[in-house]
Amino acid sequence: MMKKKIRCLGFILLILFLxxxxxxxxxxxxxxxxxxxxxxxxxxxxxxxxxxxxxxxLELKAEEDIEIKYDFDNAEYSELLEKYNIEKxxxxxxxxxxxxxxxxxxxxxxxxxxxxxxxxxxNALALLEYSLxxxxxxxxxxxxxxxxxxxxxxxxxxxxxxxxxPYSGYDTDCHVVNEVWDSxxxxxxxxxxxxxxxxxxxxxxxxxxxxxxxxGAMQEFCTPVYYGENMDDLQALKQKHMNExxxxxxxxxxxxxxxVQTVGETESASALCDSFSAAPF
Numbered sequence: 001m002m003k004k005k006i007r008c009l010g011f012i013l014l015i016l017f018l019x020x021x022x023x024x025x026x027x028x029x030x031x032x033x034x035x036x037x038x039x040x041x042x043x044x045x046x047x048x049x050x051x052x053x054x055x056x057x058l059e060l061k062a063e064e065d066i067e068i069k070y071d072f073d074n075a076e077y078s079e080l081l082e083k084y085n086i087e088k089x090x091x092x093x094x095x096x097x098x099x100x101x102x103x104x105x106x107x108x109x110x111x112x113x114x115x116x117x118x119x120x121x122x123n124a125l126a127l128l129e130y131s132l133x134x135x136x137x138x139x140x141x142x143x144x145x146x147x148x149x150x151x152x153x154x155x156x157x158x159x160x161x162x163x164x165x166p167y168s169g170y171d172t173d174c175h176v177v178n179e180v181w182d183s184x185x186x187x188x189x190x191x192x193x194x195x196x197x198x199x200x201x202x203x204x205x206x207x208x209x210x211x212x213x214x215x216g217a218m219q220e221f222c223t224p225v226y227y228g229e230n231m232d233d234l235q236a237l238k239q240k241h242m243n244e245x246x247x248x249x250x251x252x253x254x255x256x257x258x259x260v261q262t263v264g265e266t267e268s269a270s271a272l273c274d275s276f277s278a279a280p281f
Contacts, residue, residue, distance in 0.1 A: 043242050047219075050249045053167045054217035057253050060273045070158055070280060071262035077154035080124055086151050095157045096182040096189045096206055100198065102151050103178075104227040106132075107196035110147070113138025114173075123264045124150035141194040142176040148193045149178055150263055157181070158280040160261045162190075162209055163268070165254035175251045179209055181280050187211075188277070195244055197224045204231050210277045213252045224248065 081087060089105050090098035110131055116139045120130045124147045131139045145161045152159035158181035165174040179188045188208035191198050199207045202221040215222040223238035224245060225231060238245060255276060260266040 043246060046246055047249065050246065051216055051219050054213060054249070054252055057167065058214065058217050058273075060255060060271065060276075066257070066259055066269045066271060066275065068160060068257060068280065069260045070153065070160075071260060072153055072156055074153075074263045076123065076125060076263045077150070080150060080154050083125075084128065084151075086154060090151075090155055094182050094184040095152075095180050096185065096198075098155065099148070099152050099157060099159065099178070099180045099189075099191055100227055103148055103191050103193045104196060106147065106151075107144075107193050107227075109133050110144050110193075111135045111138035112140070112144070112194055114140055116140040116143065118143065121264070122146055140176075144193045145176045145178050146265065148191065149261060152178070152180055153261060160257055160280075161265075163254075163256040164209065164248070164251040165256065166251050167253040171250075173251075175248065177209070182206070186279075192224070192244075192248075195224070195226075197226050197241070197244065199224050199248075200231065200234065202234060204234065208277065209252075209255060210273060212248070213255075216249045216252055 086102065090102050092098075111134070118140070120126050120139075120143070122143065127139060127143050127147050131137050131143075142161075142163075149159050149161045160179050162177050162179055163174055164177060175192075175194070178191045178193065180191065181187075182189050185206065188210075189198065189206040190209050190212060199212050199222055201207055201211075201215070207215070207222055212222055214220075221234070221238075223234055224241045225234075225237055226241075229237065231237065255271045256268050257271050257276070258266045258268045
């Protein structure tokens with residue numbers, strides 16, 4: 001009888017132990033301090049980190065307050081226009097619409113190669129000769145942006161190539177995009193020829209680099225969109241393009257631009273917020 005009681009007590013203690021263990025696990029996994037996945041696997045957590053960095057660096061610190069100049073008279077423009085029939089591709093419409101058509105035409109025809117060594121002369125004619133429709137000879141974002149920049153300048157569109165740079169000194173992966181001045185919108189608009197996309201706000205209005213940067217810092221809505229993409233559901237588009245969204249936000253801390261926009265690259269410098277948002281004329 002005594003052995004039976006001991007066995008029964010042992011069984012009861014085992015049940016109580018199992019119940020306590022289950023209860024502890026339920027509390028642990030439901031606790032706000034527990035994360036089933038690393039925060040680096042959560043897009044919300046990554047964006048919280050990136051937007052905080054932008055918020056703390058909203059006031060751009062520049063090497064100098066640069067005055068950007070735009071060259072519309074370079075001798076190479078005529079050959080570029082004739083050889084690639086740029087005017088026909090750009091078509092009619094606003095500066096943004098024309099530049100976006102050029103971006104859409106050439107983005108898929110220029111293979112991206114992030115480790116391209118920049119050995120070709122940095123001008124549109126040389127780069128197109130090397131890489132256009134040649135998947136074996138890709139180029140990076142810096143060179144793609146140079147091509148689009150010269151095409152726009154050849155059409156008389158105010159255009160500039162812009163480096164967007166991350167905060168971390170250990171992160172050497174920056175990005176290069178374009179901005180064109182649109183006289184209809186009366187502001188700059190960013191174009192990313194590497195991804196064949198531009199960015200819009202909640203109303204579908206195209207955005208500049210500085211507008212994207214500020215919206216990221218303040219956690220206001222903006223999203224990249226591919227050229228020609230249906231924009232009926234912008235929230236869904238943001239989720240669809242979350243990779244590009246986070247990558248661009250990561251690179252929005254510092255801004256650099258060449259002092260003269262022309263054929264090839266000239267000396268570059270950091271840009272101040274006010275001067276960078278101003279009209280080019």
